[in-house]
C-alpha cells in the first residue's frame with residue numbers, strides 16, 4: 001500500500017523545507033509518520049541554522065537586494081528610475097480598461113469611491129513617459145520597482161501585496177520586439193536567472209503579450225506599442241515595455257517552496273520561518 005504525506009503534513013513541512021513533499025511515497029502510515037517526524041526535525045534544524053546565519057551576518061533582504069541589482073543594471077543601460085504614488089484613481093484604472101467588467105477590477109483594493117491601491121504600475125508610467133517626452137527628442141527610458149496590490153486566492157505563487165518591476169522604453173532604437181528581448185535579458189541576468197523561455201500569451205488588458213516563463217511559472221509579461229491602450233494616455237510612439245513579479249524571481253532563484261517566503265512577511269525572513 002502506497003501512502004503519501006497528509007495535506008497537513010505537507011503544509012507543515014513546506015513551512016520549514018523546500019522539497020516537493022507531495023510526491024513522496026511510504027509503505028505504511030507508521031512509516032510515513034516516522035518519516036514525517038524525522039524530516040520535520042531536520043527541516044527545523046536547517047531553518048534554525050538559517051536564522052543563526054542571518055543574525056551572524058547582517059545583510060540586505062533578498063528582495064531588496066534583487067530589486068537593487070536589477071535597478072542598477074537598468075540604470076547602467078540608460079533607464080531613469082521613477083517613483084510614483086501607490087494610491088491611484090479610478091480614472092487611471094479606467095484608462096487601462098480596468099473597469100467593472102474586467103476580472104482585474106474585482107481584485108482591486110478600494111480605499112473609497114475614487115481611489116485604490118495600485119494593482120499595477122503601467123498607468124503611472126504612461127503618465128510619466130508622456131510628461132518626459134515633451135522634454136527630449138531622444139528615447140524615454142524609465143522604470144519603477146514598487147508595491148502593487150491585488151486580491152488573490154491562496155496559492156504558492158500569488159501574494160496580495162507584491163513588488164512589480166515595470167520598465168518601458170518609448171521610441172526604442174530599432175525593432176521594438178528585439179529591444180524588448182534585450183531588456184528582458186538584462187533583468188533576468190541581473191536577477192541571476194539567465195535560463196528562461198519566452199512564450200506568446202493572451203492578456204485581458206494587453207491582448208498579445210510576450211511572457212517570460214521558468215518551469216511553467218510566469219515571471220514577466222511584456223508587450224510592444226503602438227498599442228490600443230496608448231490613445232487614452234496620449235502616447236503615439238512605438239514602445240517596448242515589460243512587467244516583472246519580483247517575489248516570483250526571488251522564489252525561483254532561491255527555490256522557495258512558496259512565494260510567501262520571499263515577500264513582505266511577519267512569518268518568514270529570507271526564506272526562514274521566524275515565528
Ligand code: TRF
Pocket residue numbers: 119120121122166167168203206209221222223240241242243244
Ligand atoms: N501592467 C502589467 C505589467 C506590464 C507592464 N507592461 C506590460 C506589457 C504587457 C503585459 C504586461 C505588462 C501587469 C508594459 O510596460 O500588471 O501585469
Ligand code: MG
Pocket residue numbers: 201202203209211218221
Ligand atoms: Mg500573462
